[in-house]
Amino acid sequence: MSPAGGRWWRLGRGGDEHPAAPPHAPGGPSGPTATAPPPISDGSEAATPEPGVREATERAVTEAADLLGPRHRAPAALLPALDALDGYRELAARPMRVALVGRVSAGKSTLVNALLGAHRVETGAEELTFNVSRLTHGSERTVTVHYKDGRPADRHHPDELRALTARAREDDAAGQARLRAVDHLVVTDPSPYLRSFDLVDTPGLDSVLGADSANTLRFLGRSPDEVRADSIGHAGSADALVLVFARGLAQGEEELLADFTGAGFGPGASTGGGAPGAPGSPGGPGTGQGAPGGPGGALTTVGALTKVELYWPEHPDPLAEGRRVAGRVMTAAGGTRLMYDLRPLCSLVGAAAGQLTEADFADLAELATVEPALLARRVARGPYFTTRPYPDLPVPADRRAHLFGLLAGYGLTLACGLLRDGVDRLPELRAELDRRSGLADFRRLLTDHFGARADLIKLRRIVDRARTLPDTLPLDLLPPDPPSAARIRATVDRAVGRFVDLEVQQHAFRELTVLRDCYDGRLAGFTEPELLELRRVAGEFGATPAARLGLPPGTARAELRRVALDRLAHWSAMTIDPTFAGPARRACQVLRRSYERLAAAL
Known part of the structure; x- marks a missing residue:
């Protein structure tokens, strides 16, 4: 049968x-x-x-720690295992982390802004993301800088975020040195979306950069490998991933996947996480390569095909073309082995939706009075639209350039079309652009797929890492007599059992x-x-x-x-x-x- x-x-x-x-x-x-x-x-x-997943996890950590005994009385051989348990407790208690990874200039920072509905991180070819930023929910906007040399973290005004994350001028030696000293930044923000999970914005994965990016990194004092290592390292401390693919950055669908598979984000891959040096962390023992449940499997990875608005005007419906490309990536190119889903996004339009002002709305209303075919022809000419006087366009060139920079050509014509169709208030326009860009559905996808099971995904990582606890025992610190060494090993095995039991209980x-x-x-x-x-x-x-x-x-x-x-x-x-x-x-x-x-x- x-x-x-x-x-x-x-x-x-x-x-x-x-x-x-x-x-x-x-x-x-x-x-x-x-x-x-x-x-x-x-x-x-x-x-x-x-019992709740988080409560069950915390109880398992406490019971495992009780088995190993208090730190001040524990044999030296058990101290690494106790350190690992502290890491598990921190992982269970902290918010879930979702890292955005992709090539330099793939649109990761633009996507962060679009998800939050406001300008929160710097974007643009002239503002290459230099340092990792973790955005977390807080009652007010703050920026805290963590340094590579271990000095105490310090807090900065949110207006200083650009100076701490974006490229410095070639002649600004002090600015370059300051940027190189930063390990990562923690940005708090009251955005309701950050209640579901933290977002981690990373520099890039490119192992071979284009000339412009390579020159930028050269005068910043960083190599492409350093940028790649930062992105992979901080993605490894995340619980889930958004792989960001930029429309037009590859010759074909297979090449779009190459950066991620080459970086080890394939099925079942796990890049660890937790404190540096701890089991399961980057640089620590027991990183759990190949362990299921860590970042890198379809269950914990979603893809975003960004900037699809740039398919316009060749494709009048850029999202439809984006869906076609995404479908080929997921089927012909094997993306289903890497991601739960790949969504095409008009990410520039989505980011602009949260930033349009009443002055922008007034200018768009003026442009909406232009005959649609004429406006589309003018907009499609790009640089001419933003610089030439054009007596048949009622908005001056500098304001047109501002709108074009925000919305790109497709977003600008889409906004004017919506106004002609009866949208008459800025909040309504912003909401409709957000929906038409694909960002509204993408937010729901991340919340449903990741946020709804955040504690469970973290527990999966903890159990996988707990299985490596016996590997943390330093052989040179075990007692020389076999019975005592065997008792220590048996104690660690019993501690591991507290976590393995969760697989049956939950x-x-x-x-x-x-x-x-x-x-x-x-x-x-x-x-x-x-x-x-x-x-x-x-x-x-x-x-x-x-x-x-x-x-x-x-x-x-x-x-x-x-x-x-x-x-x-x-x-x-x-x-x-x-x-x-x-x-x-x-x-x-x-x-x-x-x-x-x-x-x-x-």
Whole structure:
């Protein structure tokens, strides 16, 4: 029997896709009678909610530390393991970090501004990002500088951010020295979007830069390898990644992926994280290369194809062309092995949407009175549009240049078209440009895919790193007598067990493992609808019962429970199908339990 078709429980009453109870085991009537599907849980176990993921993680860290004993009494051989546990505790408590990585000039800083809906980091070819910035939520805007030489961090006014992150003049030796001394910056901002996770803006991945970028780095005193190392190092301390692809920076789709696969951001890659020198951190032991769950797998990586507005005017609908390119990257070029999704974005338009002023709105309203075809021809001429007097355009050249610099040609004509269609207020225009740029949906994607399971993704990283705790034992510090050394090793193994137990205790953790198997292509025999259902019930498209069951919001509780029980019967039957083994069988079992829990909660 084909694993993908002909399953005897597929066609229930009326020939639909809902399961019917199987009368016989696979093989037909002559086969042995099948064991009945496992009974539906009465809900007694699921009725007691599991402790929160963060609380369970913190408890595991505390119990592991208790096993190792207080630091002041611990053998020297256990001190690195205690340091690692401190790192796990910090990781569990801090906000999730999402790093933006890509080539120099790929538009990472522009994308940060677009996501936050305001100008927060410097952008532009003349303002090459020099230092890593981590943006985190705070009640007011602040900038704190952390230095490479270990000196105390100091706070600066937000207006100084450009001087601390952007290129200095070639004749500004003091400015260059100041920039080289900075390790990274922490920027607090009251943007509501930063409540979901921190954003990390990195310099670039280019190993071979163009002449302009190479010259810039040369007089800044940095090499391309240093820029690349900074980006990879800080991406390694993140929990998830946004890979930023710039439209037009590659000859073909395969080349777009080359920077990331070459930098080790492929499937299952993990660049560590945590404090430098700690297990699982860049430069520390046990970096966990190849460990699932760290940055670099499809479950924790999303792609952004930026600047697609520059496809205009050759392509009247640049987002449609961007979707075509993104589709080829994900299929023909193998992007599905690297990313959960790749979204085309008019990132310049999205960033401008949060920065337009009433004066800009007035100028756009004037330009909107121009005959659309004439305006499009003028805008398409680029430099001429921004410099020539043009008596048939009611806005002076300097103001046109300002609008063109903000919105690019496509965004400018789009904004004027929206005004002609009836948009008559600045807030409405900003919201519509944000939506038309693709940024509104992209924000939701990051929040749903990353923010909704931030604690779980961090726990996955902690468990993977905890498995390397035995590797932290310095052989030269272990007691010389074998029994004492064995006791220390056994103590560390018991500490590791506290984290491994979480994989069994947390059902959401098991769902995350199944999702990882799904994205890594390890669920052989599942049909596309089944894979879609797996992702849905594991929370990829929303955490509410209705979203997980694929039903509209507001569906009656009785209907939710009926569908949960119906799908429970289906996946119960799947668990006894002998065509499934390994990760596929585990996925069936996990989904059966997911539906049990949903039904019990309803």
